[in-house]
Amino acid sequence: MQDEEVLAEFRASKALLEGHFLLSSGRHSAHYLQCARVLMDPMRASRLAAALAAKLPRDLRKDIAKVVSPAMGGVIIGHEMGRALGVEAMFVERPTGTFELRRGFALEPGDKVLMVEDVVTTGLSSREAIAAINDAGGEVIAAAALVDRSGGSIDLGVPFFPLIALNFPTYAADEVPPELAASEAVKPGSRAKS
Template sequence: MNLEQIYREAGAYLEGHFLLSSGNHSQFYLQSAKVLENPELAGKLSDELASVIVKSGVEFDSVCSPALGGVLAGYELARAAKKRFIFTERVNKIMSLRRGFEVKKGERFIICEDIITTGGSALESARIIEELGGVVVGFAALANRGFCSLANINSDRKPECKLPFNKPLFALGNFEFEIYEPSDCPLCKNGSEAIKPGSRGN
């Protein structure tokens, strides 16, 4: 499966000058919503991701995603794996579990995002699940931005990765883009202004 080609054909592989959720800048941006707006394509990708996890031997009961970006990817993964799905969301900037969702003691979860960058939002969701008595057995995403190492694709872990060392991360592809601090961004120095196309702050 050529994930880069899929993103490009869906108009989801953007080039420009982007402000990321971390506050840093990049010349490239993956807009997974453009991929997931096609239910047939979303289903195929999620079927493949579920197959990767099952083949790894990791067993889970449910899927949890951080809203908003991870909800479609997580729901489709749960559908493909025939598991329960719930999501966490921010209330006054604090990740929370609402809407009557419950976590059973010992319930095994995969935390699923559309894209994992450093894994900060996924880790927030994982902490909530564990505080409520659940067990996080792994993380998953359609795409990985190259900061965290993958269990199913050879890749290195960078210092910026926030996910735990002892939990596997599964993804369908690895994208590595240069990321710049605003004070050291060559795009800014050329007079360009960063735009924010994605989730938080819009």
């Protein structure tokens, strides 16, 4: 799947938003990707996961025993990646602020794991999920995401495979351009505070 085809999927599902957004990273942007919208169509989610799985090197794909994603954003794409790779998928969540496996999910010692996210911006959630997976006995051998918004600066400590890299500018609070600052910032996504 080419970049334009991926963007067409986001546009068709109205998942590519424009306005003034305060991202979970604390940075401001004129663009926001609502991956939950692009993934709400099971056929679209399946197509995107298959395309993402195809980006993984063949020798890496054959080594993956489990897919683990961080809740909430990674749950659907993680499940679909498990389907695309023919392995079990599970997720880590933060009941007390730190990612952990729950709900009877467990890894066998040394399980080779692909950690899958929806969007990576700073990589903080990804690194926290990777640490939780390693603490649970798994070995994260690679990470994947639908979208890399890091501007190519991400280092997760393992090979990283995004379906698409989108480099919409983001700004620190004291760097927001006047035309963006003229409108109120909206906090989209699952970590929005009302």
